[in-house]
Amino acid sequence: MRAFQAPSPSRVQVSRVYLQRPSQTLRLVTVAAAPAEATHRAAPTEIIRANTMRAFLLKLASPEPLFDFLAPTGWDAQWVDGITRDICRMPEGDDVAKADAAIKFLTGLGLRNRDVENMASSCKPILRVPEPQLRAVVDYLTAQGLSDAALQNFLVRNPQLLTYVPEGDVLTKGRAKASVEVAPAGDGSVGARVHVWRDDARVSEIGIGAWSWGDSSGYWGYNKSYGQSDNLEAFKAAMEAGATFLDTAEVYGFGNSERFIREFSASTGLEPDVATKFGPLPWRQSAGSLVKACKGSLERLGSQRVTLYLQHWPGFFFNAFANDAYIQGLADVVDQGLAQAVGVSNFNADRARGTSLACNQVQYSLLYRAPETNGVLEACREAGSTLVAYSPLCQGFLTGKYNAENKPSGVRGRNFSAAQYEELVRLLDLMRAVGAEEGDHTPAQIAINWLLCKGVLPIPGAKNAAQVQAIVGATGWRLSDGAVAELDKVSARVKSASGAPFENW
Numbered sequence: 089m090r091a092f093q094a095p096s097p098s099r100v101q102v103s104r105v106y107l108q109r110p111s112q113t114l115r116l117v118t119v120a121a122a123p124a125e126a127t128h129r130a131a132p133t134e135i136i137r138a139n140t141m142r143a144f145l146l147k148l149a150s151p152e153p154l155f156d157f158l159a160p161t162g163w164d165a166q167w168v169d170g171i172t173r174d175i176c177r178m179p180e181g182d183d184v185a186k187a188d189a190a191i192k193f194l195t196g197l198g199l200r201n202r203d204v205e206n207m208a209s210s211c212k213p214i215l216r217v218p219e220p221q222l223r224a225v226v227d228y229l230t231a232q233g234l235s236d237a238a239l240q241n242f243l244v245r246n247p248q249l250l251t252y253v254p255e256g257d258v259l260t261k262g263r264a265k266a267s268v269e270v271a272p273a274g275d276g277s278v279g280a281r282v283h284v285w286r287d288d289a290r291v292s293e294i295g296i297g298a299w300s301w302g303d304s305s306g307y308w309g310y311n312k313s314y315g316q317s318d319n320l321e322a323f324k325a326a327m328e329a330g331a332t333f334l335d336t337a338e339v340y341g342f343g344n345s346e347r348f349i350r351e352f353s354a355s356t357g358l359e360p361d362v363a364t365k366f367g368p369l370p371w372r373q374s375a376g377s378l379v380k381a382c383k384g385s386l387e388r389l390g391s392q393r394v395t396l397y398l399q400h401w402p403g404f405f406f407n408a409f410a411n412d413a414y415i416q417g418l419a420d421v422v423d424q425g426l427a428q429a430v431g432v433s434n435f436n437a438d439r440a441r442g443t444s445l446a447c448n449q450v451q452y453s454l455l456y457r458a459p460e461t462n463g464v465l466e467a468c469r470e471a472g473s474t475l476v477a478y479s480p481l482c483q484g485f486l487t488g489k490y491n492a493e494n495k496p497s498g499v500r501g502r503n504f505s506a507a508q509y510e511e512l513v514r515l516l517d518l519m520r521a522v523g524a525e526e527g528d529h530t531p532a533q534i535a536i537n538w539l540l541c542k543g544v545l546p547i548p549g550a551k552n553a554a555q556v557q558a559i560v561g562a563t564g565w566r567l568s569d570g571a572v573a574e575l576d577k578v579s580a581r582v583k584s585a586s587g588a589p590f591e592n593w
Contacts, residue, residue, distance in 0.1 A: 187215040193222050199240055207247035211469045214250045221253060228254040233270040241569070246543060248469040261472045291361045291395060294536065294563060295333035296326045296556060297478060297549035302344025307499060308551070310341075316348065318552040323352040325556035327360060335449075335478070335547045337365035337400055338385050350390035362389060363396035363449075363476075365433060368414060370406040378417030382426050397427035398449060401434040401590035408593075411439075418445070431473070434590035437463030445473060451587055452477035452544060454486060454515065454535050454579040458587055465544075477539050480546035481532055482585050488516050488531040503586065511582040518578050522571045529561065534575070536562035541572050 194204045194214075208215050214222075229239055229249075243250065252259035252266055259266040300308035301319045326332065336345040346364060353359055364385045366378050382397055399418065403410045418430040432440060433449035440448045441463075448468055452459045452475065459465040459475065468475040481487055483500055492509040495501035504512065516531055523529035529537070532548075536559060539546040550556045567575075 186218060189219040190215050190217060190222060193219050194243075197226065197240060197243070198236065199243065203240070203244045207244060207250075211247040211251065211466065213470055214247055217251055222250055224254050225250050225252060225259065228259065229268060232268050234268075238270075244569075245541065248472070248543075251470075251472075291333035291545075292331050293540065293545065294331055294559065295335050295363070295476070295545065295547035296322070296331050296559070297547045298334055298336040298345045298349065299340050299549050300551050301336070301348045302341035304341050304344060309497060314551045319348055320352050320355070321553040322550045322556050323349070323360075324356060324358070325553035326550070326560075327356070327358040329556065329560040331556065331560055332360050333363065333395070333545075333547070334360045335363045335476075337367070338381060338388075339365075339367045339400070343388050346385055346388035350388060354390065361395040362391065363398060364389065364394055365398040365400035366414070366417075367400045368403040368407055368410065373403075373407045373410040373413065375413045375417035375420055378414050379420050379424065379426070382417075382421050386426060393425060394427050396429045396431060396446060397421050398430070398447075399432045399435075401588070402432075402439060402593050404590075404593045431476075433476075433478075434588050435464075436591055436593075437467040440464065440473075441467040441470065445471075447474040447476050447545075449476035449478055449547075450591065451479045452539065452542075452546075453480045453482045453585070454519075454538060454575060455482040455512075455582060455585040456587060457579065458584065458591070462591070464591075465542075469543075475544040477544045477546045480539050480548050481535055483549075485512060485585070486516075486519070486531060486535040488520070505583075508583050508585075515578050515582055518574065522567070522575065526567060526571060527565065529565075530558060532558055533562040534567070537565070537567050538572060538575055541567050 191204060191208075194207070195201065199207075226239070226243075229242065234242060249259060249266060252261045254260075257267065259268075298319075300310065300314075301322075302316065303310040323334075326334070334349060336349060338346065340346070341348075349360065349362060366372075366381045366385075368378075372378070372381065378399070382394075385397075386392065386394065397418070399414050402408075403414060421427045422430055429446035431445045431447035431449065435448050435450075448464060450459055450464055452465075456479070459477075465475055483503070484490060484496060485504065490496055491513065492506060495504075519531040519534045523531060523534050526534075536546050536548060540562070548559050550559055
């Protein structure tokens, strides 16, 4: 059963209140300009535009003939397969013409054929945006001061903004808003910083995960390799560096993580933006149980309201039927002023698609790229919501400190096979080389910055101040397009890390 079904008549009014009052965390993406290539592959826009092609499309009963027709154009086979299936679902010839006009417009801006291909792959709705709307967005970006080269690079990194509409000094999409600030990128080129939000909920471009703070499960080695004083120093370092978004949950340390944040905030006078999460345990089967859990978290945090409140995973087995009630509970949390924004975690694309929730928090890293292929990243972009990436360092495996001879202690040491460790060495070698070329950055910083380049909000965990300082070093700059492409290619050859089972529920 999908979580986001239409509410029953008894819940319509409350659900409407929720849908009219969503909030969203801030996603910041910094894009440095890069010169466009002088030559481009010929785009197949003429093929799609041809009257004979339109007639052919309208007669199709399956995508296979269209795939065979488009494959010789030189476009990537996987992309051709995806786009033909999308086109075949378009009911009218006008939709085909709209896709054709969008492709023609984008290639007319000087974008490479491969760029348009990647943009449409990550945000398919742009092929259904009318050309006047596309032109209006481009005019808005140009008016902000983006040069032609910077504009091309910006659109490649942020294709979802083409689905927005200019409105005054911002771009809008439903209840989501985006603004663009153009500034020097630090390397002599011009870059742009994008702010995406709903209402007034905004957080730093990276967060700090507090899963390990006060952990009582033995998974992270609390009170062995680190303790509460280390967590306090991590808290101070994060606040001082501006990484004020802290991610916790009621199940982390059975409440210790939340209590630590309260104690740290009280002792330092520093107030973070906190995200915490509701665990849909088997005996919790109502909207009221979620609201009660939120109030319990607020008590442990010593706060009247959190910035973000999430459902930690979808209900399953005993409470699979309760997912609609949990969404109702999130609505009640907003209505009662207990959270500024609400979202979900570990939801698959089908569950998350079409909602007005602030975010979906899922595992995403160079060693776990499933959100790119399972539809989760695309669903977030379509909804104008934020993908929050947990385990962006794959629980330390992307820091470079672990290998086949030096494995993490406990359960984490069994997460990788001997073959995966061998593949990991090649990826880490590339990350070190990229780090040296891009400005003496560590593998951990490369891993986090790669996610920032993907337009998501990473929340790497940190036990102490040194780890926070290393994390913060991933901000204020961006990998080159070539580095991102090479990391994409090499990481794709490494066998994926294990994902959370929740994603398949």
